[in-house]
Amino acid sequence: MKIGIVLYPTYGGSGVVATELGKSLAARGHEIHFITYSQPVRLGSFRENLFYHEVSVSNYPLFEYEPYETVLASKMVDVVKHEGLDILHVHYAIPHASAAFMARQILKSQGINIPFVTTLHGTDITLVGKDPSFEPVITFCLNESDAVTAVSESLRNDTYKHFSTEREITVIPNFIAIQNKQPENNLDLRRRYASDDEPVFCHISNFRKVKRVKDVLRVFAKVNNLKRSRILLVGDGPERYSLEELCRELNLGDRVIFLGKVRDTRQVLELADLFLLPSDTESFGLAALEAMAVGVPVISSNTGGIPEVNVHGVTGFLSNVGDIDDMAKNALHILRDEVTLNTFKKNAIERTKEFDIEKIIKQYEDLYYDVLKK
Numbered sequence: 001m002k003i004g005i006v007l008y009p010t011y012g013g014s015g016v017v018a019t020e021l022g023k024s025l026a027a028r029g030h031e032i033h034f035i036t037y038s039q040p041v042r043l044g045s046f047r048e049n050l051f052y053h054e055v056s057v058s059n060y061p062l063f064e065y066e067p068y069e070t071v072l073a074s075k076m077v078d079v080v081k082h083e084g085l086d087i088l089h090v091h092y093a094i095p096h097a098s099a100a101f102m103a104r105q106i107l108k109s110q111g112i113n114i115p116f117v118t119t120l121h122g123t124d125i126t127l128v129g130k131d132p133s134f135e136p137v138i139t140f141c142l143n144e145s146d147a148v149t150a151v152s153e154s155l156r157n158d159t160y161k162h163f164s165t166e167r168e169i170t171v172i173p174n175f176i177a178i179q180n181k182q183p184e185n186n187l188d189l190r191r192r193y194a195s196d197d198e199p200v201f202c203h204i205s206n207f208r209k210v211k212r213v214k215d216v217l218r219v220f221a222k223v224n225n226l227k228r229s230r231i232l233l234v235g236d237g238p239e240r241y242s243l244e245e246l247c248r249e250l251n252l253g254d255r256v257i258f259l260g261k262v263r264d265t266r267q268v269l270e271l272a273d274l275f276l277l278p279s280d281t282e283s284f285g286l287a288a289l290e291a292m293a294v295g296v297p298v299i300s301s302n303t304g305g306i307p308e309v310n311v312h313g314v315t316g317f318l319s320n321v322g323d324i325d326d327m328a329k330n331a332l333h334i335l336r337d338e339v340t341l342n343t344f345k346k347n348a349i350e351r352t353k354e355f356d357i358e359k360i361i362k363q364y365e366d367l368y369y370d371v372l373k374k
Contacts, residue, residue: 002030003032003085004083005033014091014121015042017121017151017286020042023047025361033052034053073102076099076103087371092119093118093120093125096118098141100118115372118142119148121283121284123210123283142163143165146371148169148170150172151173151305155305170363173355176290176357186271194271198229199223202233203216205234207237208239209239213239215327216233216276221252223332229255233258234261274297274298275291275298279303280303285310288309296348300318301321302321306318314347315348
C-alpha cells in the first residue's frame with residue numbers, strides 16, 4: 001500500500017506513535033509518505049520506503065493567523081495525486097481530520113477516491129474537543145472518516161460521551177518496539193547522578209498542568225525524607241519555572257536533576273528505579289509504557305487509559321489523582337528491598353510484550369485493507 005500519514009511532528013505522544021507506525025509499515029514493504037510542517041523528531045535518517053512532504057505556510061499579510069488547515073489540505077491533494085496514495089491516516093482530530101475531509105472532496109471532484117482513517121490520541125477529545133467551538137467540526141469529521149480508531153478503551157468511551165457520533169470506534173492501543181537486548185546496567189553513568197544506595201526516580205512530560213508535575217516533586221520529597229533518593233526530570237514546558245521554585249521551597253536542590261528535552265529517553269530510563277506519572281488524565285500513558293519496557297515500575301494516577309497499561313500491584317501501583325501520600329507509600333513499598341524491586345521490574349518488562357508493535361501493526365494493516373475494500 002501507499003499510505004499518507006498526517007501528524008504533529010513534535011515530541012508529543014501522537015507524533016511519536018504516528019512516526020514509529022510509519023517506520024514499521026515501511027519496514028514491512030509499504031510506501032509511507034509523512035505530511036506535516038517539519039520533519040518528525042523520531043523520523044531519523046534516510047530509510048527505504050519513507051518520504052517526507054513539508055507543508056509550507058506563507059506569511060501573507062492579510063491573515064492574522066496562518067491558514068495551516070487549508071494549506072495542509074492542498075498538500076494532501078498534491079501528494080495523493082502525484083504519489084498515487086491509496087489511503088490517508090490522520091493522527092489527531094484537529095485540524096488533520098477536517099483537512100483530510102476537504103482534500104477528499106477536492107479529489108472526488110477530480111475523479112479520485114481517497115479514504116481516510118482518523119486516530120484519536122487524547123487531548124483532541126478530552127481537552128480541545130470539549131471546547132464548544134470545536135465540537136461541531138470534530139463530530140462531523142468523526143462521522144465522515146472512513147474509519148476511526150482510539151488508543152484506549154477510556155478514550156473511546158470519552159469520545160462517545162462527548163460527541164454525537166454513531167461511527168464505530170476501533171481501539172488499537174499505543175505500542176512500543178520491543179528490543180531483544182536487556183536494559184543496560186551502566187553503573188558509570190548512573191553514578192554521575194546518584195550513589196549506588198540511592199534509588200533513582202524519573203518523570204518525562206511536557207510540564208503542563210495536566211501532568212501535575214508539582215505532585216511529582218511532592219511525592220519524591222516524601223520518599224526522599226525517609227530514603228535518600230534522586231530524581232531525573234526530562235522535558236520542559238509552562239510549569240518548568242514554578243517547578244524549580246517548588247524544588248527550592250522543598251530544599252531538594254541537590255536531589256533533583258533537570259535534564260531538559262531529550263530526543264531518545266531510553267538511556268535516561270535505564271538509569272531509573274521508579275517512574276512517576278501522577279497526571280490529571282492520560283488517554284493511554286505512553287511514557288509509562290516506555291518506562292516499563294526497560295524494567296522501570298510505574299507509580300501513577302488511576303485515570304484515563306493508564307490502568308489499561310500499568311497493572312496495580314504487578315507493574316507498579318495506581319492511586320487517586322492528587323493522593324501523593326498513597327503514591328509515596330507505594331513507592332516505598334517497591335523500594336523496600338532488592339527482591340521486591342526486581343519482581344516489579346520483571347513484571348513491567350513482561351507486561352510490555354502485550355504492546356509489541358509487531359502485534360499492533362497488524363491491526364492497522366487489517367483496518368486499512370478493510371477500508372479499501374469498501
